Amino acid sequence: MKSGINKRKKFRRAFLFIFLTALSILFLSPIFIVLMNSFKGKFFISETPFKFPDSETFVGLENYISGIEKTKFIHATGWSLFITLGSVTAILFFTSMTAWFITRVKSKFNGMLYYIFTLSMIVPFQMVMFTMTKVANVLHLDNPLGIIVIYLGFGSGLSVFMYSGFVKSIPLELEEASMIDGCSPIKTFFLVVLPVLKPITVTVAILNGMWIWNDYLLPYLLIGMDYKTIPIAIQYLKGGYGSIDMGAMMAMLVLAIIPIVIFFVTCQKYIIEGVVAGAVKG
Known part of the structure; x- marks a missing residue:
């Protein structure tokens, strides 16, 4: 009887391993195809498109050099870094304090505010992008600093929701003890609460960083050609009459995903921990 149960467990494990391996290959294959074609x-x-480079098709780093020159990739990377780092920093700073306040201070207003943040996640960007663009123009937010404010608005819903779930899991006694020791609410947040929020903070940073780094539509609508980010710069490899320098585009796509992949791999251990804590605890 036990031998039969053990055989079924081994079969299930083997099947699960094969299935997950095949799934991983399926998910990674587009990245591999782009990398392979960047040298053709x-x-x-x-x-x-699915053939390995050979002596006839291999061009070395020619596509990378050509793509960097055509797109002014270094310049675009600078703007992408500025907007991504600024937006993620603003989101983490403001939404963490907001979530802590509306979670700890019980009132009808705070309860309504929490649901407003939560409901904002279900509103598609396409529904508000035209009015948002007009308002941004009127308020002079159509620049690299202004777009950080816009990203803060769009990223607040999910971030407050996740932070609120995590704050509920923090023992209230920690904050009460700091208050007894003479800490003000601001000191209590930065010295006691914020260090405990590290797992969810990393998770929120990863999710927002990946979204903002790869975003094309919002920077295109607000800042366009004046301050080209990487996605906009790559898009302009498309020439007249639909002609596209596919080699340069593949090479630039590889360079564009390298920073975010490194960031993701470095911090991936916090993702599941933070998501589960922010969505389940409390």
Whole structure:
């Protein structure tokens, strides 16, 4: 009887391993195809997209050099870093304090405020993008500093929701003890609460960082060609009459995903921990 149960467990584990391996290959294959084609001549990519580079199709780093020159990639990377770091910092700073306040201070207003943040997550961006663009123009937010304010607004819903769930899991006695020791509410937050929020903070930073770094539509609508981010710069590799330098585009896509992949791999251990804590605890 036990041997039969053990065999079924081994079979399930083997099946699960094979299934997850196949799923991983399926998810990683687009990235591998882009990387492979970034070393091919642009005329061979459309003809043989799934074939490894050979002596005829291999062009070395030519696509990377050409793409960096055409897109002014270094300049675009600077703006992408500025907007991403500024937006993520603003989101973490303001939403963590907001979530702590509306969770600890019980009132009808705070309860309503929490539901407003939560409901904002279900509103599609396409529903508000035209009015948002007009308001941003009127308020002079159509610049790299202004777009940080816009990202703060769009990123607050999910961030407050996750922070609130995590704050509920923090023992209230920690904060009461700091108050007894003479800490003000501001000191209590930064010296006691914020260090405990580290797992969810990293998770919120990763989720918002990946979204903002790869976002194309919002920077295109607000800042356009004046301050090109990486997605906008890559898009402008498309020439007239639909012609596209596929080699340079593949190379720039590889360079664009490298920073966010490194960031994700470095901090991935916090993602599940923070998501589960923010969504389940409390």
